[in-house]
Amino acid sequence: MSPFINKKRLLTYPILVLIALSSVTLFNVIFADGWYGRIGGFIGYDFLSIYAGGKLYWTETSDLYNLETMANLQSQLAGIPRSGLNFFPNPPYAALIYGLFSFLPYSSAFVIWTILSVVCLVISTWLIHRYLIPKNLSDNGLTLVYLLVLIFSFYPIIFGLQNGQNHSFSLFLAAMIIIFSIKERPGLA
Helix, strand or coil: CCCCCCHHHHHHHHHHHHHHHHHHHHHHHHCCECCECCCCCECCHHHHHHHHHHHHHHHCHHHCCCHHHHHHHHHHHHCCCHHHCCCCCCCHHHHHHHHHHHHCCHHHHHHHHHHHHHHHHHHHHHHHHHHHCCHHHHHCCCCHHHHHHHHHCCHHHHHHHHHCCCHHHHHHHHHHHHHHHHCCCCCCC
């Protein structure tokens, strides 16, 4: 191993990155001005399109992909300017599932979505550690806790949580597909 890349740095840097990313994200959210983060950006921007798409599915399905209707609804829901439209990029059957969140107030739905996302990330990490990590990595110190640190110190994970993306659910599904494929359960995969 080179003098720069050594075991101590490999173990310490992800923890430092996790602390830094978490601190900046918490600062951005705690001191936000409404839905706009203190550092900038709209918190939950992607979730807004998910929530609005789900709401339209249950109320005005024919307008699910109408940009004018979507812009008006997002403006009403979160005060985002109509020029800040985030379109609904998913097929209608996804809106059916996302629509279940639309029966809750927007802020409550976002909090529940974020909690479910974190739970999916933790379960996915456990599944990856249990079934997919090679034994030699586990034997050399890759514990479940350290794998959680690695996952949560990965900037796209933190960014996705702050924006309400569905990346954690995708990771969970991908892990399950791989595990069922390895276990030769193609029907479940």
